[in-house]
């Protein structure tokens with residue numbers, strides 16, 4: 001139901017603005033870090049210095065000024081590596097989510113609107129596809145196609161288009177039953193025009209929410225693939241490879257693991273929250 | 288039964304033995320197809336050109352379904368639907384397209400018939416553009432003013448209107464195309480008497496002056512009495528009464544029509560209205 | 569502050585004002601009461617704000633539209649003083665809405681059956697069987713011919729009048745204290761309408777449910793209601809007992825409304841709009857009232 005309008009003050013946490021702005025703030029910070037990495041990173045993310053290995057973060061004893069979040073076992077600056085890692089994370093998630101979204105939504109719209117054999121073919125394909133365990137599937141794909149960012153993106157798109165296809169198909173079927181679709185038909189719209197100019201705007205909020213979710217998922221998948229060393233060369237700083245390396249040192253240098261984990265967690269959370277917030281913002285009734 | 292009192296104009300629609308059924312999901316056996324519920328059971332009638340034909344009947348009797356066949360949103364299972372002498376019952380979407388502008392409909396449910404993401408002016412203007420009859424903002428505003436809505440409604444979204452205002456947007460969209468035929472499905476029950484008067488006068492004028500043919504589905508028998516030339520009474524998908532409106536109202540042939548007429552609530556305090564309760568069979 | 573007078577009204581709206589964000593007023597100092605077991609008709613031109621009153625009571629005003637002033641009491645409890653969660657619960661338990669557009673009020677992808685029984689189970693804590701039995705009983709009482717087929721159907725498979733009766737059945741099922749019925753019979757033929765009006769009368773007597781009945785049909789007003797409120801541009805211009813309104817309407821607008829109501833009587837002149845001079849005068853009054861309101865607000 002619509003929200004209850006009363007004169008009592010609202011909890012800030014339930015406010016949609018809050019759901020929108022807080023994740024946007026975090027994503028903005030990450031995006032700025034990614035874009036401006038060479039300018040703002042205090043150190044070279046690849047520079048090793050065995051004299052400075054496993055320095056603790058600034059608030060602990062034995063920290064070194066300038067190494068805010070400490071260093072890893074090769075003496076590389078954790079903060080700089082997180083900043084450079086944001087580049088890869090955001091790049092992959094942006095490209096992968098858009099590719100996945102366009103491909104999956106198009107199939108979902110077609111299946112939901114035209115029905116008939118188009119729907120049967122697409123739905124069957126989705127069912128078959130979803131029978132594979134996704135991570136295994138991704139690992140397999142990258143193993144076949146070779147490591148590298150391109151393979152990671154392709155793997156994400158190939159696994160996750162089904163999410164878009166399924167959700168958008170269902171939404172399209174609901175919309176296709178509304179009288180406004182019939183009235184477009186009476187108003188002389190061709191089938192394809194009805195789909196694009198009448199139905200698409202109504203499923204757009206869901207597509208946007210899914211896109212955000214997908215960006216979060218892409219960040220995770222990329223991290224997982226880096227974690228098992230199937231993303232890009234393990235030298236390049238990615239959050240996944242940092243987590244993998246940090247895991248070994250958890251007992252004596254927990255910060256190497258914790259900080260990239262926080263960055264990952266916050267980013268994924270922000271994307272999915274932002275998706276919900278945007279969906280509400282784009283809803284004409286709630287706007 | 289219905290003797291022709293005045294010369295009847297040629298029929299715009301001739302309908303012969305029209306039938307339609309839907310699947311009945313509640314009684315579907317575990318295997319095999321669901322049984323069918325017959326909704327229209329062999330309707331035959333003519334809709335004269337340039338006249339207003341009322342369609343009345345109990346809720347669920349098949350009025351909207353019949354109307355959707357006239358504008359060919361649904362295809363009949365069997366029977367003929369001659370529009371202007373041409374059988375449109377079995378035409379495909381491509382063959383229908385040149386006819387579509389002349390077959391307009393105003394929907395029963397105003398909210399769901401307006402795209403929630405389009406502004407009012409665009410909802411009216413887009414079909415005009417598609418059919419090459421103008422289609423800019425000012426055309427839409429002209430149409431809005433005809434149904435008693437001022438220009439400042441042009442930039443609203445459907446959910447920002449009241450029920451009656453939405454209904455009038457649907458009416459404006461249909462008349463702006465100047466079609467030959469409009470199916471009006473229960474369009475005045477959501478309007479106050481004053482807006483009702485305005486819209487009905489407009490439709491009656493269009494029929495008289497521009498030769499518009501109107502099929503007018505309504506539960507308001509008083510409106511039917513004043514507006515329509517002929518009337519058809521449906522009951523469970525069968526025509527039970529039909530003819531010039533005076534004849535049907537003065538000398539109803541079926542019990543259904545009689546019970547409908549007796550159930551009209553007149554605007555006066557009258558406890559006896561409650562007493563008799565004819566149950567339609 | 570619970571003024572426990574001799575009896576409490578089921579609904580008491582005091583000086584309700586509702587406005588758009590830019591300050592444009594939709595309701596202007598609206599007050600009305602409903603006694604238990606009373607039907608109050610709410611009439612007025614399209615766009616006058618009738619639906620807004622119902623939405624304000626139920627706390628479902630559209631996002632941008634705010635209550636700027638006024639009190640709403642449901643069975644003596646101040647709704648405005650409650651937290652949103654308490655308010656939602658109180659309103660859901662004690663009242664029900666029959667919304668103006670039946671199609672958008674039903675979930676298109678769920679079957680009808682659970683859409684009726686769910687609230688009974690969730691909000692009123694009924695058992696599944698009891699809810700199902702009650703749903704069947706009510707569908708029967710609103711004269712749905714094949715309740716089982718209908719409960720297994722999706723909304724788009726039903727006729728307009730069937731959808732409307734389903735919402736009527738769903739509203740009456742828990743026997744709430746108050747029902748806001750927003751043009752509940754627009755899609756019903758006169759015989760079914762009569763049956764529904766009879767049902768409302770019966771339930772009103774059985775359970776003391778009060779009904780705020782929005783309609784455009786003065787015939788229906790005459791049959792079902794005990795009180796009438798006439799609204800124009802968000803203002804109450806007449807509030808009286810139904811027989812007074814029909815025998816001796818005080819306001820010229822009310823007189824015009826009754827005069828303009830079509831009857832099947834052929835001698836009557838059809839389709840008379842309310843005289844435009846009267847409408848213009850009423851709009852002038854509204855503007856004057858707004859100016860006064862703005863002045864008072866500034867002080």
Ligand SMILES: Nc1ncnc2c1ncn2[C@@H]1O[C@H](COP(=O)(O)OP(=O)(O)OP(=O)(O)O)[C@@H](O)[C@H]1O
Nearest residue numbers: 447448449450451452614615616617618619620630
């Ligand atoms: N979201 C909104 N934004 C702006 N104006 C709105 C919005 N919703 C409603 N309105 C306006 O508020 C006024 C009152 O609307 P309301 O729905 O209460 O009318 P109503 O009396 O129920 O009319 P009807 O009989 O046509 O249903 C209308 O003029 C309408 O245009």
Ligand SMILES: Nc1ncnc2c1ncn2[C@@H]1O[C@H](COP(=O)(O)OP(=O)(O)OP(=O)(O)O)[C@@H](O)[C@H]1O
Nearest residue numbers: 309346347348349350351352725726727728729730
């Ligand atoms: N798509 C559908 N699938 C299954 N049954 C349907 C479908 N559309 C309509 N029906 C059934 O056909 C019957 C006639 O419906 P229709 O909408 O034509 O009635 P109506 O005369 O317009 O009634 P109302 O006055 O209540 O709008 C109803 O019993 C309805 O349940």
Ligand SMILES: [Mg+2]
Nearest residue numbers: 351395727728
């Ligand atoms: Mg209908």
Ligand SMILES: [Mg+2]
Nearest residue numbers: 449450619668
């Ligand atoms: Mg309303």
